[in-house]
Amino acid sequence: MTNLTEFLAIAAARAEGRPALIYNGRAVSHAEIEAESRRVAAGLRGLGIGRGDRVALWMPNAPAYIATFFACARLGAIAMAVNTRFRAIEVADIVGRSGAKALMLWPGFKGIPFLDILAEVDPAALGRVEHLILYSDDGTRHPSPVPTAKAVAYDDLAAAPAMNDDHADAGLGCAIFTTSGTTKAPKFVLHPQSSIAVHGIEVADRFGWRDEGTMILQSLPLCGVFGLSQIMAGLASGRTTVLMPFHDTEEAVRLMIEHRITHTAGSDDMYNMILQAAPGERPFPHFRYGLFGSFNAALDQIAEQADARGVTLTGVYGMSEVQALYTRWDPASPVHVRKRGGGLLTSPTAAVRVRDPESGELLAPGQAGELEARGPSLMMEYFQNPEATAETFTADGFVRTGDLAELTEEGGFVFLSRMGDVLRLGGFLVAPAEIEARVLEHPAVGDVQVVGATVGGRNRAVAFVIPRPGGGFDEQAVIDHCTAGLARYKVPARVIAVDAFPTTLSANGIKIQKAKLRDMAKAATAETAGA
Numbered sequence: 001m002t003n004l005t006e007f008l009a010i011a012a013a014r015a016e017g018r019p020a021l022i023y024n025g026r027a028v029s030h031a032e033i034e035a036e037s038r039r040v041a042a043g044l045r046g047l048g049i050g051r052g053d054r055v056a057l058w059m060p061n062a063p064a065y066i067a068t069f070f071a072c073a074r075l076g077a078i079a080m081a082v083n084t085r086f087r088a089i090e091v092a093d094i095v096g097r098s099g100a101k102a103l104m105l106w107p108g109f110k111g112i113p114f115l116d117i118l119a120e121v122d123p124a125a126l127g128r129v130e131h132l133i134l135y136s137d138d139g140t141r142h143p144s145p146v147p148t149a150k151a152v153a154y155d156d157l158a159a160a161p162a163m164n165d166d167h168a169d170a171g172l173g174c175a176i177f178t179t180s181g182t183t184k185a186p187k188f189v190l191h192p193q194s195s196i197a198v199h200g201i202e203v204a205d206r207f208g209w210r211d212e213g214t215m216i217l218q219s220l221p222l223c224g225v226f227g228l229s230q231i232m233a234g235l236a237s238g239r240t241t242v243l244m245p246f247h248d249t250e251e252a253v254r255l256m257i258e259h260r261i262t263h264t265a266g267s268d269d270m271y272n273m274i275l276q277a278a279p280g281e282r283p284f285p286h287f288r289y290g291l292f293g294s295f296n297a298a299l300d301q302i303a304e305q306a307d308a309r310g311v312t313l314t315g316v317y318g319m320s321e322v323q324a325l326y327t328r329w330d331p332a333s334p335v336h337v338r339k340r341g342g343g344l345l346t347s348p349t350a351a352v353r354v355r356d357p358e359s360g361e362l363l364a365p366g367q368a369g370e371l372e373a374r375g376p377s378l379m380m381e382y383f384q385n386p387e388a389t390a391e392t393f394t395a396d397g398f399v400r401t402g403d404l405a406e407l408t409e410e411g412g413f414v415f416l417s418r419m420g421d422v423l424r425l426g427g428f429l430v431a432p433a434e435i436e437a438r439v440l441e442h443p444a445v446g447d448v449q450v451v452g453a454t455v456g457g458r459n460r461a462v463a464f465v466i467p468r469p470g471g472g473f474d475e476q477a478v479i480d481h482c483t484a485g486l487a488r489y490k491v492p493a494r495v496i497a498v499d500a501f502p503t504t505l506s507a508n509g510i511k512i513q514k515a516k517l518r519d520m521a522k523a524a525t526a527e528t529a530g531a
Contacts, residue, residue: 478492
């Protein structure tokens with residue numbers, strides 16, 4: 001069992017003086033990260049942050065994010081990841097329900113009006129936030145838009161005398177990710193320090209990231225489990241990660257060429273944009289392989305297209321409960337094998353099995369059923385939700401993933417699809433109920449069902465609504481209402497009025513036929529595209 005303070009020491013020893021990060025052209029060592037985390041820990045302790053307290057990190061990628069993450073671990077506190085795409089309603093829910101005592105954000109970051117969004121948040125949701133930690137890369141000071149919270153400059157925290165005592169513990173919760181559930185409120189996935197630390201080390205070792213000449217590019221957001229899993233493995237590799245504040249395709253191409261990048265990770269959409277922007281037939285001669293998640297059905301040939309340009313891509317699998325990079329296909333495999341979701345287990349002590357959802361019987365390789373998983377990267381619980389935790393864990397410690405998969409003879413598995421109706425939008429899993437709740441708030445809407453469809457080459461939500469009589473339903477007005485309250489990737493591409501939803505009568509009562517709604521959405525969005 002390894003805690004996160006020990007993890008940093010292991011990573012630094014492996015680095016042998018190499019930079020941990022290159023950020024905006026500046027090299028940052030493991031020692032600098034460790035020293036800054038000690039100072040920030042002292043600063044946080046001065047704010048009253050201690051064991052078990054939550055610090056919400058609503059930040060783009062920056063070394064300060066990483067230092068604060070380790071500072072929380074040193075205190076025994078918990079870093080609560082808040083997606084930078086979230087709008088006021090979502091921020092209110094995540095920060096409010098988590099009971100965060102401090103919220104860290106970057107007010108001057110280009111493209112995201114953090115303070116404006118925060119000003120729209122219901123003050124009651126921020127009632128337990130005592131301090132707003134305001135980061136700046138140019139020394140700018142900002143006032144607090146939250147009357148009950150005191151503004152504190154990150155630079156002031158980072159200037160505190162270093163904290164020498166250490167309260168890190170392998171068994172303590174250290175990181176919370178949000179994940180979609182069956183209700184409109186996302187569940188909070190809590191990981192202990194040991195799962196984050198051990199998984200980072202095992203990914204670095206298993207994926208060949210410790211090999212000579214390795215240079216890693218990271219543009220995935222640290223606020224997501226995919227991004228955090230990548231940066232932890234990058235640190236553990238002892239090699240250098242070129243960290244981008246956010247994904248910018250042109251800049252990513254430039255950095256890949258300049259720094260002779262050998263590895264990166266991202267979505268099929270990201271690789272598609274990079275390949276379109278990259279010059280020449282073989283743009284990245286030093287590239288070894290990239291890890292990718294397949295989220296866009298319209299890009300099912302991206303691995304073949306990348307191969308033709310000398311860019312090897314290999315599929316992975318993960319979820320918040322077991323972390324990203326839980327599996328990976330061998331990059332030396334034929335493209336038709338490694339393009340799939342799933343793969344071989346990263347950890348030698350992890351295990352998976354597939355169960356028939358109806359009979360409950362365990363299935364042999366090649367038979368499809370619900371995937372169950374366990375291993376050192378496993379979460380400890382759904383934070384403050386013992387009922388959901390009990391429902392998700394089996395008696396012998398496996399997590400029921402809710403994914404349809406089949407085992408392979410080699411000991412891995414092939415991911416087939418989600419077993420339920422959870423949508424994959426903008427690279428994130430989103431429960432339809434979360435979008436439906438927002439649509440239903442509009443006074444012209446009486447009922448709603450949300451499904452997914454491919455619109456303009458991307459997965460988008462499509463809402464079918466039964467209007468209220470005399471409510472003056474207007475499609476654009478409902479879309480605007482969603483835009484005001486949801487992250488952009490969750491906003492429906494269409495809001496279509498219907499007289500009734502297609503239903504079927506089963507032994508358990510009347511059920512909405514989601515499959516028919518998906519067909520209707522496909523037809524409606526195809527008509528829009530062709531108009």
